[in-house]
Amino acid sequence: MRLIDLLGVAVFAISGALAGGRKGLDLFGVTVIAMVTSIGGGTLRDLLLDRHPIFWIADPSYLWAVLAGTAVTVAYTRLWIATRKALLIADAFGLAFFAIGGTQIALQVGKPPVIAVLMGMTTGVAGGVLRDLLSAEIPLVLRPGRLYATAAIAGATVFLLLRSVAPAVAPWIGMSVVAGIRLLAIRYELSLPVLAVPPDTP
């Protein structure tokens, strides 16, 4: 379980490092973006829940996983171009793990379901939002055509509904829902409707 956790962090670090490289950042900038992308969501969750020490301060191996992901990205930049699909698939599983993990943590500290789902979503997507803020762009996850946060919310909700009925399998079903929706959204380019507001509104 811990291995999956560290792998999830490394996969998110690779996605962050690639985003930083595309923006022409130097090695330090790339490392910072990788770090923010992979541990930013969990950090925000821990701050909001007043859960200290924050997970990567309690266990710095997460930082080494980020550095490993960044180093591999820098060493084999060309490789990632060939494996675009593989990375998107790995990212879907990373999101699944983060979203259900974040939901479980909020429940463990006694929060109600609506807060737990919100924390699951935050853990899954806030890192990517911070990555895009540091790149001076409107966060990808807020723009149409991804079903990214939707997948996190749906999976967290399914997990919540099932956990009193079948506590042992509920997390796995929740994760499958997250990863499944994301993979279908990638495959069939599904999206949510756009809210059209004319430009001269307040």
Next chain:
Amino acid sequence: MRLIDLLGVAVFAISGALAGGRKGLDLFGVTVIAMVTSIGGGTLRDLLLDRHPIFWIADPSYLWAVLAGTAVTVAYTRLWIATRKALLIADAFGLAFFAIGGTQIALQVGKPPVIAVLMGMTTGVAGGVLRDLLSAEIPLVLRPGRLYATAAIAGATVFLLLRSVAPAVAPWIGMSVVAGIRLLAIRYELSLPVLAVPPDTP
């Protein structure tokens, strides 16, 4: 009082949802911007003051107020165009309530006046700053021509000065100062001077 509080959150959510819609975000993006705009300032205040659980974790009705504000915006988008003025006026009262409420909370946890005014201002304006950051724009509140934060600071200061003399009416006078300055600034387009720095300075 609680009703005014929830109404303030809903008004700020509408302003956030409209901003998100103008940027071409999808329904999820619009909801996130609405949430960040309406509860972001109070969240930052609670984090800085180490006040846990954070207000919307302690009482999730705030989240429902955000969702209600967002749903109404999405359902009646065209309506808001006709009511631009009404929304600006509602926003002035929302700011007044947030600014004085934030100041009171900082005093309740024993902070000195300068911190209390800063927390009042933070509660009032930080949500809008986060909204603009997520839209990849320089925050409106920092740009000339709004007297937005100035109104919050002035009202919080008046409240502080009056509260030992007239504790019962001080909050109401403080709120009137905030809303009054904002309404005058909108009506007569008042603004603060701009600091002109030539572009080749360090």
Next chain:
Amino acid sequence: MRLIDLLGVAVFAISGALAGGRKGLDLFGVTVIAMVTSIGGGTLRDLLLDRHPIFWIADPSYLWAVLAGTAVTVAYTRLWIATRKALLIADAFGLAFFAIGGTQIALQVGKPPVIAVLMGMTTGVAGGVLRDLLSAEIPLVLRPGRLYATAAIAGATVFLLLRSVAPAVAPWIGMSVVAGIRLLAIRYELSLPVLAVPPDTP
């Protein structure tokens, strides 16, 4: 020591106020950018380490130092253009003080070395990152050609290695390393390599 601390804050406030002025912000906007630049890094450090009250809430003199730095910048804008070099040198010493101070604080609350170095870096550079985010730009510190964060990390590491051997002089040597690297980087325009990622990668 406390005087150096307040001077460091004032120097960072000047750099923030100049950045805000260049963006055409009003007096309030300039003050907010100055505040975020000078106390943002330490605030993030205190939040992540759960160290409450946050340093400027515990001791509001820091806020007065920010206001003094901002007032001086606004009053003598033209002066700063003539003293570009002086400001860069002052900034190098401010960074040195913040980075080693942040590292010491993390060690005092019992964190391991890797976290301490990260907190030293965060204290030194996060304020500038927030300044650039509020200006809707990719943070300067992430872009090539500064050795800014690198200087903070190198100095914090030297301080950590020396502090068991020579606890009395270790902070001073650490600060000299930070300031020295920055001054050499400015003088000889040193930089880290850029990670080149072709634009069509995921």
